[in-house]
Every structure is written in C-alpha cells, then in structure tokens.
Amino acid sequence: MSNQVANAEQKKRGNRVALIFIAKLFLIYFLLHEANRFMFSATTPGGRFYNDFIAAHLNYVQGLRNLLIIPSTWIIKAFGFITYYNATEIMVIDGPILSINFDCLGLYIMSFLVAFAIAFPAHWKSKCKILAITILSVYVLNVIRISALGVLLKAYPAQQAYFDYHHEAFSIAVYVVIFFILYSWIKKNALIKAVR
Template sequence: MSEITTQQAKQQADKKVIKFIVMLFILYIVFSQGNIFMNSMMSPGGKYYNAYLADHFNYIQGLKNAIIIPAIWLIKLFGFYAIHNEQDVMVVNGPLLRISYSCLGLGVMSFLAAFVLAFPTSWKETIKMLVVGIAGIYFLNICRIAGLGILFGAFRSQHKYFEYHHEIFNVLVYIIIFVMLYIWIKKNTTAASKSKFSSYNGNH
C-alpha cells in the first residue's frame, strides 16, 4: 500500500471542507426557504396559497398543534387555566400568546438538518443526530411557550421586558445545538480516525 503524501492528504481535506460548506449552504437554503414557501402555500392570504395543500398537507399547522397542546398541558400543570385555538394560547387572567411561523423553530431545525446531512459520516450517526437535535429543539420550544404563559400569568407587569423572547430563544437554542454538534463531530471524527488507523494496520 503506497503512502499518501502530506500535500495530497491536505488537498483531500480541503476538498472535503469545501464540499461540506457548499452542501451546508445549499441544503440550508432549500430547507429554510422551502419551509417559508410552504407556509405561504398553506396560509390563507399567503402569496402562493393553495386550498388543497392547506387542507391535506398542512404540516405547518400540524407543528403548531404539536407545540400548543403540550404547552397548554404544562401551563395547566402549574395551576393556571388556559385555552387555545389553532394559533393562540390564552392564559385566563394572563397573556394571549400568538404562535406564528417564527415561533416554530423551523429556521433552527433547517440549519441543524443542513449541517448534519452535509457532514461526512455514516447514515446511522446522521439519522441519530437529526432525531435527537430536532426533538431537542421541539422540546425547548414547548418549554418556551409554556414558560412565557406561566411567567406572564404570574407577573403580568413583566410582559414588556420579554419583547425579544424569539431572539433569546434562538440564541439559546443555537448555543445548545453548537455544543451538541461539537460533541457529535468530535465523536465521529475520532471514530473515523480509529477506523482508518485500524484499516491501515490491517494492511501491513
């Protein structure tokens, strides 16, 4: 087996990095803009609204429901009475929280999915990270909505201090995701290095 020179190894590494960055950019644009486009198709009054898709394939509303209903359960668990419709969470004698598209965390999910799919590793590890990461974002989003309902219900005068909860949530989630990705990348890079080392020794 011929040895790979340092220069060749560096060139291969550079190609992998470039491929990763290009794939990350393309996938993120496809996922993020695709979700925005689908939201327009499924929202009455949207530029590309399609009644058939809205009635039969409205995953945007499905995600809203999947966030609103558990958030209502959590709010009630803390002793507050809350009701909801398709896009609002209302705590009686407390706040009215409107769950818009920007509340769903699809932008963060799009980045996570693009990064994990672009990163060169096994499909098993890719799928595992996708499931754990998206489930984590979803759980944190439920906690955010429920937390706002409970906080504003208990301290109604504090509402004005939380106008930037979307930005705070995004920063918090991105920090958590970056930590998760760092651990995941380190684990997979170490495993790949060990595999290559074992393969190299097995051929000598």
C-alpha cells in the first residue's frame, strides 16, 4: 500500500513539474517573441514603434543580420562569384539578389530555444551549454542556407523556380536538427536525475 501512495505522490509531483515547465515555456516564449517583434518595429524606419535611439544603439536585429550576411558573402565569393552586400541584401553579379529579411534571421526559433532551456528543470550550466549548441547550430545552418542559395541560383539561374520553398525546407531541417539535439539533452538530463 505504501508503494502505491509513494507512486501516486511521485506521479503528482511529476505532473506538477510538467505543468510548470509548459507554463514557463509559453510565457517566456511569448515575451521573447513579442520583444523581438517590438525591436524589429522600433529599429525599422516607418515601423509603428520606430525610435532613433533604439535603431542607432540597440539594434540587435541588424547585428544578427550582419552576422548572417557577411560570412555568407565570403562563402559565395569563395566559389569565385563577384558578390556585394548592403544592410539587408547580398547581390551576386549576374545572379540573384538575396534579401535577408526579419523572417530569415531565425529569431523565433532562437526565442523558443531560450524559453525551452530556461523552463526545463536542469542545472544552469547544462542550460547554457544546450543554448550555445542549439543557437550556434541554427546560425551555422542559416549561413549555409543563404550561401547555398547564392551559389546555386548563380550557377543554375534557370532552376530558380525550384528554390521557392527554401524557407520551408530550411525550417524542416532546423527543426529536425534541434529535435535530435534537445531529445538527447533531455534524455541525458533525465538519466542524471534518475541516478540521483
């Protein structure tokens, strides 16, 4: 009988931990999602909340865009293509112009990853490690995607219609990679808790 009571108590505690995790995850994700939307509006001329000071001094959206555009340009140039860039675009001479807009940055995926890591019941050191791994993975995959688009659209301009779904294909690839990384991390953290 005492085993049944202990099991029921353990199940109740597990359910409470799961509900707290889900509530934290949704709340943190919502806050980060809306903060990113606000910052995009606050740093985009003509945006609803545009502010000169924020645009000039706190514009992490453009910083992230630069972190994607500059290395992607280097990679495209490494394939021998003459390439230029500005604040929002990569221009391959006699090839595509790649616009790197807000949706290309991966901020919503990163917001989910931050929310997930903060909400998940694990040690902070482990949370920081998984955040670094997953965000770096999203970033590297994004640079590869942008570079590959520039190279492929320049090399095969007649095939441009086949690249219309690159956002969807990229999203699926990122979700699969992130799923496996998070799955192994959760499994590892669950094993550590089970040993204790």
